[in-house]
Amino acid sequence: MERYFDFNRFLRERFGTRVHKIALDAGFSCPNRDGTISTKGCIFCDSRGSGTGALTDRGIEIEEQIRRSKEFFSKRYKANKFIAYFQSFTNTYGPLERLKQLYDRAVADRDIVGLAVGTRPDCITEDVLGLLASYKAGYMVWLELGLQSANDESLRRINRGHDVACFERAVMLASRFDLDVCAHVILGLPGEGRKEMMETARFISRLPIQGIKIHLLYVVEDSPLATHYREGKIRCLERSEYVELLVDFLELLPPTMVIQRLTGDPPRGSKLLAPQWAREKMKTLSLIKNRLEERDTWQGRLFQPSTSTP
Numbered sequence: 001m002e003r004y005f006d007f008n009r010f011l012r013e014r015f016g017t018r019v020h021k022i023a024l025d026a027g028f029s030c031p032n033r034d035g036t037i038s039t040k041g042c043i044f045c046d047s048r049g050s051g052t053g054a055l056t057d058r059g060i061e062i063e064e065q066i067r068r069s070k071e072f073f074s075k076r077y078k079a080n081k082f083i084a085y086f087q088s089f090t091n092t093y094g095p096l097e098r099l100k101q102l103y104d105r106a107v108a109d110r111d112i113v114g115l116a117v118g119t120r121p122d123c124i125t126e127d128v129l130g131l132l133a134s135y136k137a138g139y140m141v142w143l144e145l146g147l148q149s150a151n152d153e154s155l156r157r158i159n160r161g162h163d164v165a166c167f168e169r170a171v172m173l174a175s176r177f178d179l180d181v182c183a184h185v186i187l188g189l190p191g192e193g194r195k196e197m198m199e200t201a202r203f204i205s206r207l208p209i210q211g212i213k214i215h216l217l218y219v220v221e222d223s224p225l226a227t228h229y230r231e232g233k234i235r236c237l238e239r240s241e242y243v244e245l246l247v248d249f250l251e252l253l254p255p256t257m258v259i260q261r262l263t264g265d266p267p268r269g270s271k272l273l274a275p276q277w278a279r280e281k282m283k284t285l286s287l288i289k290n291r292l293e294e295r296d297t298w299q300g301r302l303f304q305p306s307t308s309t310p
Contacts, residue, residue: 003292004250004299007211007260014140015113020079022069024062025088026102031123033089037161042148043224044158044186044217046270062105070111083114083140092119092128100131107139114140116182121145121170122162133177142211143174144182150203151196154189159224168207175208182211182260187245188237189217190228197245201252206306212257214249215264216242218278221271229273236275243287247295255300262288 002009011019033041066084073079084106092099107115115135124145135141147167149155155163167183174181183204187197204212217236219229228234237245246262253259263284266272272279292298 001298003289003297004259004262005255005257007258010258015081017081018077018079019081019083019113020073020077021083021085021116022066022073023085023087024065024106025060026062026086026091028086028089028091028093030090031093031120032159032161037122038159040159040224042158042160043228044219046220046222046267062102063109066106066109066112070109080111081113082109082111083116083142084109084112085116085118087118090119090123091117092125093123096127096131099128103131103135107135112139114142116142116144118144118146118184120162121147121167124170124173126173129174129177129179133179136178141179142182143179144184144213145170145174146184147200147204148184148186149189149192149196150200151192154192154196157190164203171207171209180210181208182213182258183207183209184213184215186215186217186264187242187249190234194245194248198248198252201249205253205257205303210256210258211260212253213261214246214259215261216275216278218264218266218275219273220266221273226273239275239277239284239287243284243291246288247291247297250292250299251297251302253299254303254305255298257299259299 030041031037033039066082070082073082086102086106103115103117106112115132117132129143132141132143145167147164148158148160150164152163171181171183185200185204219225219234219236225234229236242263250259263281264278265281266278277284
């Protein structure tokens with residue numbers, strides 16, 4: 001029995017072969033760092049922000065990033081088709097002409113079958129969505145939006161720089177352009193308990209969201225969160241806690257929602273302070289699958305379709 005609808009299965013059903021994401025760094029910034037909203041960023045980000053780090057600062061162009069990743073994933077996973085994933089920082093934060101140029105360069109490779117763009121909900125406009133929708137004729141397109149929590153107090157606590165309503169508006173606007181949306185959430189945020197995390201699951205479940213990435217909260221050096229951790233103001237979830245919460249979370253999601261991620265990966269090159277088990281991704285995934293079987297449960301078991309319009 002398939003206990004959840006994972007991304008690999010979704011891609012194989014769509015393309016009939018192994019498809020792998022290539023994380024790209026296009027040198028974008030973030031309004032939560034450049035002073036537009038704040039200069040501090042989210043408290044869980046280090047100086048390199050989300051994603052791979054500033055590869056473009058080392059002169060590695062988009063085409064070369066794709067070439068290197070294709071070579072690696074082809075050898076390791078036998079993948080022959082790829083998704084260009086603009087991951088680092090906020091990848092719709094810039095002039096439309098620059099966005100189009102970068103996206104065009106990424107999808108120009110003959111083995112690219114999809115485009116995924118990670119961004120913030122407050123960096124979404126109709127023009128940007130129209131540009132992304134223009135690629136749907138030839139590619140699978142995903143818009144990845146960071147939410148982290150459906151609790152406004154939690155968003156303030158992590159210095160997110162936008163509220164829940166902003167995320168909801170972005171999702172509803174994207175649905176007008178028939179774009180697939182993947183929401184990013186974090187379990188174990190400061191001040192949140194099971195109640196708040198499950199409310200996030202219910203909130204996401206009633207919106208036109210097609211995919212989700214679920215991360216654990218981890219602490220890396222050179223982040224504001226590191227200071228809070230050293231001062232004893234926060235604690236990270238134990239692995240057994242995370243597994244149980246993750247299974248509870250999956251039960252509330254629609255069975256058709258694509259699960260693109262079940263845990264987080266500390267970036268290569270960053271110093272992980274806690275929890276140390278965050279480095280053991282495969283063991284955590286195995287424990288999640290085992291717990292689903294032990295509880296004889298599955299994604300969507302407790303899902304309740306909304307009868308109201310968001």
